[in-house]
Amino acid sequence: MSTQHATEVADAHEGHAHEGHAHDDGAHGHGLTDMGYVKVALVLALLTGLEVALTYVDIGSLFMPVLLILMVIKFVTVVSFFMHLRFDSKIFSWLFYSGLFLAVGVYLAALCTFQFFAGN
């Protein structure tokens, strides 16, 4: 028991140690530098512009998959970089993504029950 516990604690601290690798010149605490955050925001702004532009051009059946992929990329980018999940302990990722995947699973099942995907 104590060995397992010690391993868990060591793993948690390993998360901290990884933060050290994320330290760039000028970075504080954990995560990117301020300029790094600005670059991430620019990418997010570009992706948003692309999403909006897609509503004005006809790309046929690719429209919905492309929009959903762009949405997921933006979501993961904000969670990973702005919310620091990429640099933090994996326990935080587990907590958040458990809730997220539980929600996605439960509500997909609910929508299937209502025959949402059958178009009825």
Place this chain on the structure above:
Amino acid sequence: MADVAVHTPPADGHDDHAHGHTTSTGLSNNKLAMWMFLGSECLLFGGLISTYMLYRGRHEGSPTPSQLYNIPLTSISSFVLLMSSLTMVLAVSAAQRRDDRNTMTWLTVTALLGATFVGAQVFEFTEFVREGLGFTTNLFGSSFFTLTGFHGVHVTVGIIMLMALVGMVSRSRIPGDKAEVVEMIGLYWHFVDIVWIIIFTLVYLIPS
């Protein structure tokens, strides 16, 4: 089973999470609780988004969503909320540097951007009501106003927390680790942003 409080500072010499408290995981309990709360919020918004998806075609007696939605306005407000996430993360970064002046500046800018977003949402709601879509007009109206209204309330609560935080930082009234408190508010704010990323795509950009 003894709850062994083993805590070893990381190699780089500073400890962002434990802040002087020894916890069994070596991580901040506040931060663990916040991530758990955000995980549970996924279920709340998942329910609201699913309900909207189910009822978005039920717009008898009112204009259709594609006639109502003002995509240019919503795109600008989405951009504003996205940029508020940038200013929030810059506030967290400044707090970690113990730079109170920049922390307060970025927190205030974040609150102003959030207020701009809420203002655009209020304008959108009044336009919809003027065009004949109220909360009880049909199922589309009920699910739309509930979903976006809940999100707007979350943004408003975030703005209140940001302004309270600015006041507390300026008076040095934050107990414990200031950077961690700013980071907690930041996590909430970014969550509100990622929920809007989903709403913007599923509600506004993908037609019913």
